[in-house]
Amino acid sequence: MDADSAKMIGAGLAAIGAGIASLGVGNVFAKFLEGALRNPGAADGQQGRLFIGFAAAELLGLLSFVVAMILVFVA
Amino acid sequence: MAAEGKVDPMHQFTIEPMFGTDLWQVAGYNIAFTNSALWMAITTGVLFIFVLGGMKRQVIPGRWQMAVESMTGFVDNLLSANIGPAGKKYVPYVFSLFMFILFANFLGLLPLGLVGIHPFTFTSHFSATAVLAALSFSIVLIVGFWRHGFHFFSLFVPHGTPVWLMWLIPAIELVSFLVRPFSLALRLFVAMMAGHLLLEVLSGFVITGFNAGGIGPVVGVLSFLLMVGICALEILVAGIQAYVFALLTSLYINDAENLH
Numbered sequence: 001m002d003a004d005s006a007k008m009i010g011a012g013l014a015a016i017g018a019g020i021a022s023l024g025v026g027n028v029f030a031k032f033l034e035g036a037l038r039n040p041g042a043a044d045g046q047q048g049r050l051f052i053g054f055a056a057a058e059l060l061g062l063l064s065f066v067v068a069m070i071l072v073f074v075a
Numbered sequence: 076m077a078a079e080g081k082v083d084p085m086h087q088f089t090i091e092p093m094f095g096t097d098l099w100q101v102a103g104y105n106i107a108f109t110n111s112a113l114w115m116a117i118t119t120g121v122l123f124i125f126v127l128g129g130m131k132r133q134v135i136p137g138r139w140q141m142a143v144e145s146m147t148g149f150v151d152n153l154l155s156a157n158i159g160p161a162g163k164k165y166v167p168y169v170f171s172l173f174m175f176i177l178f179a180n181f182l183g184l185l186p187l188g189l190v191g192i193h194p195f196t197f198t199s200h201f202s203a204t205a206v207l208a209a210l211s212f213s214i215v216l217i218v219g220f221w222r223h224g225f226h227f228f229s230l231f232v233p234h235g236t237p238v239w240l241m242w243l244i245p246a247i248e249l250v251s252f253l254v255r256p257f258s259l260a261l262r263l264f265v266a267m268m269a270g271h272l273l274l275e276v277l278s279g280f281v282i283t284g285f286n287a288g289g290i291g292p293v294v295g296v297l298s299f300l301l302m303v304g305i306c307a308l309e310i311l312v313a314g315i316q317a318y319v320f321a322l323l324t325s326l327y328i329n330d331a332e333n334l335h
Contacts, residue, residue, distance in 0.1 A: 062265040
């Protein structure tokens with residue numbers, strides 16, 4: 001296999017990481033909603049933590065996007 | 076047209092010198108006034124006008140003053156919730172940061188291409204977001220060392236660390252502290268870049284779909300509908316990313332103010 005096609009396959013494989021990170025982001029919001037419906041009074045105070053969890057989960061997906069971009073355009 | 080009408084998704088991120096300033100140089104470095112700098116200036120101008128309109132200090136606020144006050148109140152709440160009373164003095168910085176990123180993201184999404192002006196989202200460039208992140212991180216370092224001196228290093232040893240883990244935990248904490256500016260800058264830059272790339276790729280589908288015969292227009296229409304949805308999502312992402320940037324900045328400043 002030549003290097004160019006290997007790069008493209010690698011970039012495609014990196015997209016799996018973005019997909020799995022979407023599971024993480026969905027999980028963050030699902031659990032928040034689950035907890036918020038049980039105790040709506042406490043939900044508003046926890047929105048900051050919700051977005052911290054969201055940011056942490058999302059970053060890992062974005063990193064796989066960076067890997068794909070580096071493979072396609074830089075490496 | 077079908078073959079050569081291909082949309083290059085990366086073209087929107089090219090930085091070009093404007094108004095014939097291509098050759099301006101200082102000490103061998105090119106300092107041309109680029110489209111990135113132009114949109115930064117526009118963002119600053121719009122933000123300035125927005126805040127100026129709310130500075131009338133009427134007892135009964137009008138709509139504009141209400142809008143500005145709700146934004147400052149939002150940042151104020153964010154800081155007092157995360158830092159406590161000591162957070163008051165960071166309101167100007169975090170407010171400017173939040174509004175600058177928010178306005179930059181929104182201005183970059185404006186459909187001005189219809190009238191021939193192409194908005195440039197400078198937050199989709201690592202160099203721009205890295206400067207913002209470095210600013211936040213240096214504020215954390217300066218405040219931390221100013222207030223706590225070398226006691227600031229106790230940040231790397233959380234309360235209740237067992238003695239036999241003393242070799243490992245500080246190393247992990249140090250690494251997690253040092254990647255903060257990178258994660259901060261990378262998140263904003265990649266989220267904005269990925270969104271704009273996605274919109275451009277979908278617009279490419281629409282154009283090639285309508286140019287192709289057979290089932291092509293069906294694909295084009297579906298892509299267009301998806302694109303409208305993604306645009307709405309991008310507006311949400313633009314707001315969330317600005318909020319997350321401000322939120323994480325305030326958390327990091329909290330570490331510097333109060334240790335943990």
